[in-house]
Amino acid sequence: METGIKNTKIVKVEYNMTAASMGSGLLPVFATPYLIAMIEATCKDSVQPLLPEGCGTVGTKVEVEHLAPSVVGMDVRFESELVEVDHRRLVFEVAAYDEAGQVAKGRHERFIIDNEKFMAKADGRKNR
Secondary structure, three states, X not given: OOOOOEXXXXXXXXXXXXXXXXXXXXXXXXXXXHHHHHHHHHHHHHHHHHOOOOEEEEEEEEEEEEOOOOEOOOEEEEEEEXXXXXXXXXXXXXXXXXXXXXXXXXXXXXXXXXXXXXXXXXXXXXXX
């Protein structure tokens, strides 16, 4: 895997994506938890087609500034670029924009995993 891989996703803000609906705030504006989920999905989708069969990625770190509110009905565009590859560790620069300008920026870290081994380890945690 090499740096420079980019991806873009666009979502129209709906009420179920708002802080008021998700319980992360009181106002009907695009919720930070949903913003982070979209950032993770944008990064994941950018590299998934390049991974061997049976492998995936998991998010391990998110550093995001949510700079401005987006209201219901606005389109939010998410952009990611893979900027660092360290063995299985992938680091992305991320940003989000609505019609009025930039709404978020930051970095996101993911690790490449073998899905079966990862789930076996995860399932083992419930038996502790």
